Amino acid sequence: MKRIIILLLAFCAASYSAENTPNNFAAGFILGTTNGINLLSYDSSKGQGYQGTLSLSTKNDSSFSLAIDKLFFFDASESLPIYLGIGVKISDEENKFAGVRGVFGVSYFVNALSNRLEIYGEAAPTIYITDVSDFFDLEAGVGLRYYF
DSSP states (O other): OHHHHHHHHHHHHHTSOTTOOTTOEEEEEEEESEEEEEEEEEETTTTEEEEEEEEEESSTTOOEEEEEEEEEEESTTSSSOEEEEEEEEEEOSTTOSEEEEEEEEEEEEOTTTOTTEEEEEEEEEEEEOOSSSOOEEEEEEEEEEEEO
């Protein structure tokens, strides 16, 4: 499991290339169904990016998970840009080791404080590859990201 997480983190880091300009990499956190650390690599010329979230479940079992998503941003120049994405999630939760997820989100840049600070909310329906009947989760959260 640790090897898979390390490989997925390396994939996320590789998506952030040297040709990216400043303010195209963000780090922050998300609170909600899962609580964790969120990293985003954003290519403003394409309106696309990659997001990685390492989280700890809020359920009593304290399971860890890692989600990697490809995001597509719409109306990025507007005050409330929205984004959609597709990704994968791996977890050490029993019977929910891997899944496919969709991501739907909206973000707001707090220009009064800094044009680098973003508040965002997202929902991610996830279908797990499992043999049990409880194969679907709807995850949601709000977070804060700072662009470097």
